[in-house]
Amino acid sequence: MIKIYPMLLLSLLLAFTVNAETNTYRLTDFFAGESIIRLEGKADSIDFAIPLASITDVDNAVLTLDVISSKALIEKRSQLVVRFNNATIGQIRFDPDRPSLISEVSIPAKLWRDGFNTLTFSVSQHYANQCVDGSAPELWSEVNMYNSTLQITSSNNVDTFTFDKLDGFFNPGIGGLRDVSLITATDVEGDISKRTLSLVGQALALRNQYQPLELKHETFDEGYVLPELDTANEGQRWTEENIQRYERSAWYTRDNYKNNRSGNALAKSQTQQLHVIVGTASSLSPVLSDTTVNSIKGPYLKTEVTPSFSIGNRVIIPSTFRLIVSGNTTDDVHKAAQTLAVMDDEINVTSQITVLSHAGMEATRLQKQLVAAPDTAYEFQDLGISAARFRDEGDFSKRASFLLPADFYVPENASVGLLLNFGYGAGNGPGSIMNVKVNNELVHGLALDNPNGQVFKNYKLSIPARYLKGGANNIDFDVTLRAPLAGVACDEVAGSHLIFQLENTSAIDLPDAGHVAVQPSLTLFGETAYPLARFESAPASSIIIPSSDFMDSALTISAKLAQVANAPLLNVTINNMALESIPSDAIAGSAIILGTPDSLSQVQQSEFTTAIEATKRWSYQLQNNLHNRVRNLTQDRSFKAMKVEGNTIQESDLGPQAILTAHANPNSNDTLFIVAAQTSELLNDRVSDLVSLSMWGQLAGDFFAWSDSRAPSLIMQVNETYEIGESDDAWLQLRLWLSNNPWYWLVGFVVLVFSISLLIYLLLKRRNKKVQDSW
Numbered sequence: 020m021i022k023i024y025p026m027l028l029l030s031l032l033l034a035f036t037v038n039a040e041t042n043t044y045r046l047t048d049f050f051a052g053e054s055i056i057r058l059e060g061k062a063d064s065i066d067f068a069i070p071l072a073s074i075t076d077v078d079n080a081v082l083t084l085d086v087i088s089s090k091a092l093i094e095k096r097s098q099l100v101v102r103f104n105n106a107t108i109g110q111i112r113f114d115p116d117r118p119s120l121i122s123e124v125s126i127p128a129k130l131w132r133d134g135f136n137t138l139t140f141s142v143s144q145h146y147a148n149q150c151v152d153g154s155a156p157e158l159w160s161e162v163n164m165y166n167s168t169l170q171i172t173s174s175n176n177v178d179t180f181t182f183d184k185l186d187g188f189f190n191p192g193i194g195g196l197r198d199v200s201l202i203t204a205t206d207v208e209g210d211i212s213k214r215t216l217s218l219v220g221q222a223l224a225l226r227n228q229y230q231p232l233e234l235k236h237e238t239f240d241e242g243y244v245l246p247e248l249d250t251a252n253e254g255q256r257w258t259e260e261n262i263q264r265y266e267r268s269a270w271y272t273r274d275n276y277k278n279n280r281s282g283n284a285l286a287k288s289q290t291q292q293l294h295v296i297v298g299t300a301s302s303l304s305p306v307l308s309d310t311t312v313n314s315i316k317g318p319y320l321k322t323e324v325t326p327s328f329s330i331g332n333r334v335i336i337p338s339t340f341r342l343i344v345s346g347n348t349t350d351d352v353h354k355a356a357q358t359l360a361v362m363d364d365e366i367n368v369t370s371q372i373t374v375l376s377h378a379g380m381e382a383t384r385l386q387k388q389l390v391a392a393p394d395t396a397y398e399f400q401d402l403g404i405s406a407a408r409f410r411d412e413g414d415f416s417k418r419a420s421f422l423l424p425a426d427f428y429v430p431e432n433a434s435v436g437l438l439l440n441f442g443y444g445a446g447n448g449p450g451s452i453m454n455v456k457v458n459n460e461l462v463h464g465l466a467l468d469n470p471n472g473q474v475f476k477n478y479k480l481s482i483p484a485r486y487l488k489g490g491a492n493n494i495d496f497d498v499t500l501r502a503p504l505a506g507v508a509c510d511e512v513a514g515s516h517l518i519f520q521l522e523n524t525s526a527i528d529l530p531d532a533g534h535v536a537v538q539p540s541l542t543l544f545g546e547t548a549y550p551l552a553r554f555e556s557a558p559a560s561s562i563i564i565p566s567s568d569f570m571d572s573a574l575t576i577s578a579k580l581a582q583v584a585n586a587p588l589l590n591v592t593i594n595n596m597a598l599e600s601i602p603s604d605a606i607a608g609s610a611i612i613l614g615t616p617d618s619l620s621q622v623q624q625s626e627f628t629t630a631i632e633a634t635k636r637w638s639y640q641l642q643n644n645l646h647n648r649v650r651n652l653t654q655d656r657s658f659k660a661m662k663v664e665g666n667t668i669q670e671s672d673l674g675p676q677a678i679l680t681a682h683a684n685p686n687s688n689d690t691l692f693i694v695a696a697q698t699s700e701l702l703n704d705r706v707s708d709l710v711s712l713s714m715w716g717q718l719a720g721d722f723f724a725w726s727d728s729r730a731p732s733l734i735m736q737v738n739e740t741y742e743i744g745e746s747d748d749a750w751l752q753l754r755l756w757l758s759n760n761p762w763y764w765l766v767g768f769v770v771l772v773f774s775i776s777l778l779i780y781l782l783l784k785r786r787n788k789k790v791q792d793s794w
Contacts (some may be wrong), residue, residue: 036296038173039078039171039173039174039294040172040173040174040641041171041172041173042170042171042173042428043168043169043170043171044168044169044170044171044192044193045164045165045167045168045169045500046067046164046165046167046169048069048165049067049069049134049138049169050164052164053164053486054163054164055161055162055163055164056140056161056162056164057159057160057161058099058140058142058144058159058160058161058162059158060144060146060153060154060158061143061144061151061153061158062141062142062143062144062413063141063142063214063413064139064140064141064142065139065140065143066137066138066139067137067138068135068136068137068138068195069135069136069137069138069169069192069193070134070135070136070190070191070192071131071132071133071134071135071136071192071193071194072133072187072188072190072192072193072194072195073133073134073184073186073187073190074175074177074184074187074188074190074191074194075173075174075175075176075187075193075194076128076131076173076175076176077126077128077131077171077172077173077193078128078172078173078174079125079171079172080125080126080128080131080170080172081123081124081126081168081169081170081172081231082101082108082109082123082124082125082126082138082167082168082169083121083122083123083124083167083168083169083170084099084111084121084122084123084124084162084167084560085121085162085163085166085167086099086100086111086119086120086121086122086160086161086162086163087118087119087120087160087161087163087757088113088115088118088144088159088160088161089113089115089144089146089157089158089160089629090116090118091146091157091158092113092115092144092145092146092158092160093145093146093147094112094113094114094115094117094155096143096145096148097113097142097143097144097145098110098111098112098113098142098143098778099111099113099140099141099142099160099162100138100139100140100141100142100143101138101139101141102138102139103130103136103137103138103139103581104130104131104132104136104137104138105124105125105137105139106130108124108125108126108127108130108458109122109124111124111445113144113160117758127257131424134192135192140162142160143159143161144158144160146158149509150262150319150434150509151214153231153511154430156581160394160758162780170577171193173193173194175194177340178368179370179490180322180323180324180340181322181367181368181369181370182284182320182322182362182364182367182368182370182372183364183365183366183367183368184322184364184367185226185322185342185364186364186365188340189223189224189227189232190226190227190228190230190548191227191228191230192593193231195227195230195234196227196232196292196293197227197230197231197233198232198233198234198235199215199220199223199232199233199234199235199293199294199295200219200234200235200236200237200272200273200294200295201219201234201235201236201237201294201296201297201574202236202237202238202239202271202272202293202294202295202297203216203236203237203238203239203296203297203298203302203459204238204239204298204302204303204305205238205239205240206302207238207298207302208298208299208302208349210349210350210353211297211298211299211349211352211353212570212593212595213592213593213594213595214353214592214593215295215297215344215349215352215356216236216361216570216593217357217562217573217574217577217588217591217592217593218353218356218357218360218587218589219295219297219344219359220234220574220575220577220578220579221360221577221580221581221587221588222356222359222360222587223295223578224578224579224581225360225581225582225585225586225587226364227582228582229582229712230712230714231257231575231578231579231582231710231711231715232575232578232579232582233571233575233707233710234571234574234575234578235273235352235501235571235574236567236571236574237271237272237273237568239271239305239306241272245257245262245265251291251326261330264326264328265328265336267308267325267326267328268325268326268327268328268336268338269294269325269336269337269338269339269341270306270328270336271305271306271338272294288420292339292340293339293340293341293342294339294340294341294342294542295341295342295343295344295345296341296342296343296345297344297345297352297356298345298352299345299346299347299348299349299351299352299466300312300315300319300345300346300347301342305347305662306393307343307345311343314371315345315347316347316371316373316375317346317347317351317374317375318346318351318352318355318358318374319343319344319345319346319351319355319372319373319374320342320343320344320345320355320358320359320371320372320373320374321342321343321370321371321372322340322341322342322343322344322370322371323340323341323342323343323370323403324340325338325339325340325341326338326676331396335792343360344356344718349514350439354374354377355374357377357380357587358372358374358377359676360587361377361380361385361587373673381557381589382557382588382589382590383553383555383557384557385586385587385589386552386553386554386557386584386586386588387424387554388585388586389422389585389586390422390423390424390554390576390585391421391422391423391527392529392531393424393429393529393530393531393532394424394426394529394530394531394532395529395666396436396526396527396528396529397421397527397529398523398524398525398526399419399522399523399524399525399526399527400523400524402419402421402527404419404420404421404523405523406520406521406522406523407496407519407520407521408518408519408520409498409500409517409518409520410515410517410518411500411514411515411517411520412497412500412501412502412517412571413499413500413514414422414497414498414513415497415498415499415500415519416495416496416497416498417495417496417498417521418493418495418496419493419494419495419496420491420492420493420494421491421492421527422490422491422492422585423487423488423489423490423492423529424489424532424534424547424552424553424554424555425466425489425490425543425547425548425549425553426489426533426534426535426536426549426550426553426554426555426743426744427487427488427489427532427534427554428489428532428533428534428535428536429484429487429530429531429532429533433483433484433485433530433531434481434482434483434484434530434534435481435482435483435484435486435487435527435528435529436479436480436481436482436526436527436528437455437479437481437482437494437525437526437527437528438477438478438479438482438525438526438527438528439475439477439478439479439480439521439525439527439558440475440476440477440478440521440522440524440525441453441474441475441478441519441520441521441522441605442472442473442474442475442519442520443467443469443472443473443500443517443518443519443520444472444516444517444518444519445469445470445471445472445516446470446472446502446503446516446517447467447468447469447470447472447501447503447506447517448499448501448502448504448512448514449503450499450501451466451467451468451499451500451501451517452464452465452466452467452498452499453465453467453496453497453499453519454497455480455494455495455496455497456493456494456495456497456499457482457486457487457492457493457494457495458486458487458488458492458493459493459495460486462480462482462486463480467498467500467519471495483531484530484561488765489536489546489547489549490543490546490547490549491546491626494527496521497517500514500518500519501517502514502517533744534553534554534555534744535744536549536550536742536743536744537691537713537740537741537742538550538681538683538740538741538742538743539681539682539683539690539719539721539738539740539741540681541679541681541718541719541720541721541759542718542719542720544681544690544718545583545715545716545718545719546583546718547584548580548581548583548584549585550609550689550743551580551584551586551588551590551591551609551611552575552580552584552586557589557590558590558608558609558689559590559592559593559605559608560588560590560591560592560608560609560610561591561592561593561608561609561610561611561612562576562591562592562594562610562611563594563596563606563610563611563612563613564593564594564595564596564613564614564776565595565596565597565613565614565615565618566595566597566699568699568700569613569614569699569702569703570593570595570704571703572694572702572703572706573593573611573613574593575707576611576613576694576706576710577591577593578710579710579715581597582636583715585748590635597621606684606686606691607684607686607687607689608684608687608689609684609689609690609691609692610684610689610691610692611692611693611694612691612692612693612694613694613695613702614693614694614695615695615696615697615698615699615702616631616632616633616635616672616673616695616697617633619632619693620632620633621633621696623685623692624636624682626682626683626685627738628666628737628738629680629722629737631668631673631678631680631695632691633670635668635669635670636666636667636668636672637666637667637669659704666696672697673695673696673697674697674726675701675726676696676724676725676726676732677694677695677696677702677705677706677708677709677725677726678693678694678696678722678723678724679692679693679694679709679718679722679723679724680692680693680697680721680722680723681721681722681738682721682738683738683739683741688741688743689743690743694706705725705726707728708725708727709725711728711730712729714728714729714730717730717731717734719734720734720735720736720737721735721736721737721738722734722735722736722737770794
């Protein structure tokens with residue numbers, strides 16, 4: 020019996036190392052504003068959310084804050100209060116003799132909850148015990164969000180892996196996966212690699228919402244090599260029972276398979292992860308049990324936990340979570356992937372689904388579900404915008420966000436109607452106001468100066484439609500509430516009675532619009548996935564790769580595009596073909612070509628201003644150098660697009676950077692994108708950088724170069740712009756072209772004036788001659 024206890028202790032310790040994981044995050048990972056937040060006045064506060072995946076339990080969490088405060092603050096009355104989900108977890112006293120400090124605050128595990136957790140920094144700041152001017156400039160403190168960290172020890176809480184847990188694995192919160200392997204047989208069917216793999220990746224990325232998901236494609240052979248056993252120390256041999264146990268494990272994943280091939284019997288990782296196997300029942304039979312294979316009778320989805328395989332005390336193959344996307348035919352597998360892309364996980368408390376049929380699976384239908392349609396009125400609640408309630412004295416903000424079609428285009432005289440329902444209470448003091456901004460453009464201001472308060476119903480604002488744009492639009496309501504003046508020195512009126520409310524029954528009335536867009540535009544591509552995703556149509560689009568070495572990059576890009584389009588892109592395929600043999604119809608629509616300079620030499624780029632080949636054609640740097648000097652002088656870090664002309668031809672490699680360019684497609688009135696790096700391995704790394712939260716939002720111009728995930732190396736606009744529109748919108752397409760080329764308006768106006776003047780002159784001359792003849 021004595022020997023059993025060490026074995027049991029070792030098993031418990033191993034179980035802990037499998038499930039427990041410690042990660043450290045910067046607070047800027049959860050905060051979209053500046054890296055340093057400033058809290059001013061007598062009292063100020065800021066909230067931000069920390070998301071947590073539902074499959075994750077927090078065992079321990081420590082918040083480390085880097086804080087600096089004004090030396091004018093008095094110690095006994097000035098402090099920073101830290102709250103988590105409205106519970107006070109720490110109080111940090113400001114000391115004028117030690118204005119810079121590092122403080123640790125523990126967050127109790129019982130306060131964490133699934134979804135978004137609210138972390139609040141609230142300050143009370145005083146420079147005197149009485150008669151404090153609340154707007155005094157010395158009342159301030161700062162929290163360095165970049166240097167402040169959150170260290171979390173968490174564990175996976177999934178006991179039974181069913182489909183309602185899938186959202187927890189692919190979740191933007193802590194504990195969600197940021198990469199996943201899609202595994203197929205080595206001789207995978209062409210239709211699966213062309214259509215289905217990208218759709219599976221998109222389905223998982225859509226669950227990750229805004230967090231990028233890096234996809235990796237792996238394959239397995241029908242046969243396998245059994246790892247070598249240390250028979251001398253463990254006394255284990257490959258019995259029939261051991262072989263059957265080994266076959267049921269995840270022996271085929273990349274790390275395990277490489278370890279087995281090399282004879283390394285100890286797996287590198289003991290952490291439970293999730294992987295996806297995709298293919299027909301026959302192609303997946305080497306890695307599925309006979310029971311599972313026999314249960315596949317059509318489009319098939321299944322979640323399960325693969326058992327671990329151990330010899331003695333050593334875990335050779337760890338237990339993993341597995342998602343199966345399968346069917347009897349390749350069409351069945353594709354239908355299963357389509358269901359995975361649109362299904363509601365919460366209502367599927369099961370581990371196995373056989374898809375009988377589905378309706379409404381059209382690309383155009385899916386791509387417009389979350390997009391506001393032109394010539395339609397929406398209440399805020401219809402757009403998912405909640406009501407707002409502001410209390411007490413301070414500055415408050417409410418953002419109403421909604422999506423418009425990427426190719427949203429209206430005439431210059433069109434307007435948008437805002438019908439607002441809001442109100443404020445009695446007792447507002449001087450300086451109480453509401454400002455309304457549309458995409459950071461101030462469009463209206465209102466003084467909240469009625470001493471008895473006021474309620475507005477259908478308060479109408481008429482806003483020029485040119486303030487709206489294709490993609491994401493924001494309407495900001497900035498409200499300042501101030502208490503009335505007491506009129507007596509050193510006496511103040513508390514602002515606890517102040518209240519403002521904005522109802523979600525407010526509405527926005529959109530004008531009729533056409534569907535025309537200016538191309539090439541990496542900004543529109545990054546924000547809406549246009550032109551691969553459109554509102555009125557879904558023409559076939561493709562991602563073209565020269566070999567399977569680029570499959571990971573293609574899958575990751577397609578997943579990111581689905582995220583920004585907020586819908587699976589059913590019209591996008593991945594075509595693996597040698598670039599020298601690409602038929603013209605393969606890139607007739609919108610296309611993305613991945614490659615290296617050598618492989619891209621086979622692509623026709625003679626009509627492009629920039630060409631990425633073994634011999635490259637780059638734009639002149641003169642204007643770029645001038646642009647950079649202006650940026651340095653003005654400390655502008657916006658990387659605004661710049662138009663340059665001219666080029667040089669040179670022979671060189673790309674070094675560590677990657678290039679993304681957009682051009683007019685020579686085979687159609689569409690856009691062709693090229694993504695290149697010096698090698699396929701380097702391109703995989705650079706694509707991972709590109710889809711990161713810090714980099715993707717900086718896409719602009721039509722020439723984009725980057726070497727890491729922090730900032731682009733160069734952004735330029737080097738190509739002439741052109742217009743893409745639907746076939747029945749030729750008039751709007753012409754108006755957009757003239758709007759973007761105002762010189763033609765001027766020339767046309769001058770020609771028109773000259774023609775009318777000439778006509779009047781000729782008519783007057785003719786009349787004058789007739790009058791003279793009559794004499």
